[in-house]
Amino acid sequence: MEDALTLPPDAYRNENFHKAETKNLFGHAWVCVGYTCQVHEPGQVFTTQVAGQPIIITKDHQGILRGFFNVCRHRASILVEGPGKYNRFRCPYHSWTYDLSGALTACPLFDNHSPSFDKKDYSLLPVRLETWGCFIFANLDQNAMPLSDYLGDIVEHYKNFPLHELVLVRRKNYQIKANWKLVAENFLEYYHLPWVHPELCEVTAIDMHKRNQGSGMYMSFYAHPLLKSGSALDSDFFPPMPHLNTIEQNAGYFPFVFPNLATFLLPHHLFVLLMTPKSVNLTSEYGDLLVHPSLLNEPNSEQKINEIFSFYDMVNDQDIGAVERVQDGLKVESYPGGRMCYRFEEPVHRFQNMVIDFMTHERRSYPSDEY
Numbered sequence: 001m002e003d004a005l006t007l008p009p010d011a012y013r014n015e016n017f018h019k020a021e022t023k024n025l026f027g028h029a030w031v032c033v034g035y036t037c038q039v040h041e042p043g044q045v046f047t048t049q050v051a052g053q054p055i056i057i058t059k060d061h062q063g064i065l066r067g068f069f070n071v072c073r074h075r076a077s078i079l080v081e082g083p084g085k086y087n088r089f090r091c092p093y094h095s096w097t098y099d100l101s102g103a104l105t106a107c108p109l110f111d112n113h114s115p116s117f118d119k120k121d122y123s124l125l126p127v128r129l130e131t132w133g134c135f136i137f138a139n140l141d142q143n144a145m146p147l148s149d150y151l152g153d154i155v156e157h158y159k160n161f162p163l164h165e166l167v168l169v170r171r172k173n174y175q176i177k178a179n180w181k182l183v184a185e186n187f188l189e190y191y192h193l194p195w196v197h198p199e200l201c202e203v204t205a206i207d208m209h210k211r212n213q214g215s216g217m218y219m220s221f222y223a224h225p226l227l228k229s230g231s232a233l234d235s236d237f238f239p240p241m242p243h244l245n246t247i248e249q250n251a252g253y254f255p256f257v258f259p260n261l262a263t264f265l266l267p268h269h270l271f272v273l274l275m276t277p278k279s280v281n282l283t284s285e286y287g288d289l290l291v292h293p294s295l296l297n298e299p300n301s302e303q304k305i306n307e308i309f310s311f312y313d314m315v316n317d318q319d320i321g322a323v324e325r326v327q328d329g330l331k332v333e334s335y336p337g338g339r340m341c342y343r344f345e346e347p348v349h350r351f352q353n354m355v356i357d358f359m360t361h362e363r364r365s366y367p368s369d370e371y
């Protein structure tokens with residue numbers, strides 16, 4: 001790591017690299033797509049994209065979480081336009097209809113058309129989904145390792161947090177004019193904090209950050225104890241989530257699951273940055289605030305939740321300015337790539353090695369780190 005270089009600049013600006021990355025990386029990794037609370041009820045649906053492929057996420061009438069490619073099996077219309085509550089999926093083009101488990105149940109004026117046609121052969125195309133806590137992950141690769149192997153010991157690290165009970169209470173979309181890796185890498189280093197985030201440094205200062213990094217396709221670091229900043233991030237602003245130990249009740253944890261899930265896990269909330277690449281230099285990012293449902297009964301909870309969200313919105317705007325300046329800087333063709341600092345940028349190096357492994361079809365293992 002002491003000798004670590006950044007990725008070559010073309011990794012952030014070259015269209016062909018981006019195409020290869022879409023296929024080799026996003027086509028094979030466990031990509032976070034959203035939250036279990038978004039499909040709490042059977043028939044609740046949201047749509048997203050993985051590796052540029054339109055996807056439907058739902059829960060069927062048996063309570064099974066289901067993922068499908070968002071394409072009609074007749075002549076390929078997009079099937080579901082957006083989030084909502086559905087009893088069935090009816091194609092807007094010729095009205096082929098599927099139940100929530102993906103089975104084709106109706107195809108008007110077509111049923112007896114040909115003896116070779118059997119509705120069973122035209123179910124929706126499934127997408128693998130698995131969950132960790134509140135997070136839903138999709139994988140387009142039918143042969144990918146199970147999510148639990150991919151996540152490694154991160155599950156153990158965060159077992160006290162009642163992640164599976166958290167609910168989404170605020171959401172905002174950011175369109176960032178930068179490659180998705182710059183957005184991820186910016187989250188993964190704390191070197192920039194004093195210069196980009198003066199307000200955040202009153203909660204967690206640069207040299208408070210330490211790695212709690214084990215094995216698995218993730219990066220993780222934390223800051224303890226949280227400082228008293230007078231902001232909505234203070235540990236006494238709201239009661240902590242249930243079941244946390246005394247350290248967890250006064251710490252900030254920052255686990256990142258490769259490739260696109262960045263989280264700020266504080267005693268009374270979880271703020272998430274969920275990244276989706278749109279092109280080589282455009283990233284769609286959701287800033288999502290989740291809390292334990294018990295918090296919603298606290299006095300002034302709506303207003304206080306707004307205050308937490310506003311704080312992250314400010315911090316995120318600061319980060320967006322920083323990464324968009326990097327994307328612009330990368331137009332300089334004589335910039336050869338740079339160097340990184342072990343103390344504050346090791347998670348970036350770890351992330352970049354994972355990118356390299358997906359691009360080269362190699363799987364190295366990564367050592368733990370607690371520096």
Ligand code: FES
Nearest residue numbers: 072074075091094
């Ligand atoms: S494309 Fe869906 S019914 Fe024809």
Ligand SMILES: [Fe+2]
Nearest residue numbers: 186196197319
């Ligand atoms: Fe930042």
